[in-house]
Amino acid sequence: MLTYPKGDNPLTKLIHPTAVIHPNAQIDPTVEVGPYAVIGDRVKIGAKTTISPHVVIEGPTEIGKNNRIFPSAVIGLEPQDLKYKGAPSKVKIGDGNTIREFVTVNRATEADEVTEIGNNNLLMAYVHVAHNCVIEDHVIIANAVALAGHVHIESRAVIGGVLGIHQFVRIGRNAMLGGMSRIDRDAPPFMMIEGNPSRVRSLNLLGLKRAGLTTEDVGYLKKAFRLLYRSDLTLKQALDELGNLENNQYTQYLLRFLQLSTTGEKRRGPIPGSNV
Structure with a gap:
């Protein structure tokens, strides 16, 4: 635990005296640390991040600025992977994230690999982020969602509550996944997906509007949806x-995503459509 002579600690009002902090942890002077939090070796935390009571953070872990980490979240512990042999893998978290109660974020499996969370994401209570996952920016993940290893969630996706995502699955940008769905294949960008087995139901029109797509862009995606x-x-x-449609950045992105989803030994193809 960090110790200071009486009266010499400039962080007295920000770090609770019951917090346990490793001497090698690098914590910005503006970080708040609540009661009984534990911050381990090789942890770096950026400015104005708030660490609530009973949070556990082990390293190597890097956390950026202006994050809010709520009580009993556990970040940076070793992966739940039988292949893990003690390698110094990492967790890296960007800026402006909200990580709610009892969220777990595990380190990657092999040396120099990273489990990575970008910027301005919301992870609600009991979310599990397994080894080697990547969450980009402005993603919302509702309560009790479990991400298996190597899941990649692109920016501005919305993940409904109480669902599981299979290992190596990719969730496309601006996709919306309905709660309690089973996500065992790549979820195409811009789509609404739900069910067990999950199916593409429609375009995520509300999400596209919020993302600022023009009426023309949405029109191209509607053509693509009807084709697919x-x-x-x-x-x-x-x-x-x-591929023969007019050259639009969003339909071309959708095409590239689906082409990638049908290739490679880890790919099972995209989630299919629905007749409903």
Whole structure:
């Protein structure tokens, strides 16, 4: 624990006296640390981040500025992976995130690998982020969601509560996943997805509006949606047709995402459409 001569500690009002902090932890002077929090070796925490009571942070972990970490969150412990052999893997968290009660974020499996959370994300209570996951920016994950290893969630996705995401699955940007769904394949960007088994139900029109897409951009995505999920074409045929649409950045992004999703030994293909 950090110790100071009486009266010499400039952080007295910000670090509770019951907090246990390793001498090698690097904590900005503006960080608040609550009662009974434990901050371990090789932890770095940026300015104006708040660490609530009973939070545990082990290293190597780097946390940026203006984050709020709520009681009993546990960050930076070793992965729940039988392949883990003690490598100095990492957790890296950006700025402006809200990490609610009992969230767990595990380190990656191999040396120099990272479990990474970007900026301005909301992880609600009991979310589990497993080894080697990547969460980009402005993502909302509702309560009791479990991310298996190597899950990648792109920016501005919204994940409904009480669902599981299979290992190596990618969630596309601006996708919205309905609560209690089973997500065992890549979730295409810009779509609303729900069910067990999960299916693409519609475009995420509200999410697209919030993201600032123009009416013209949404029109292109509507054409793409009809090709992919409301025609009699196979996925390969639909992707060929999608490549022939007018050159729009969002439809081209969707095309690249789906092409990647159908290749590689870790890929199972994207979540299919629904007839509903």
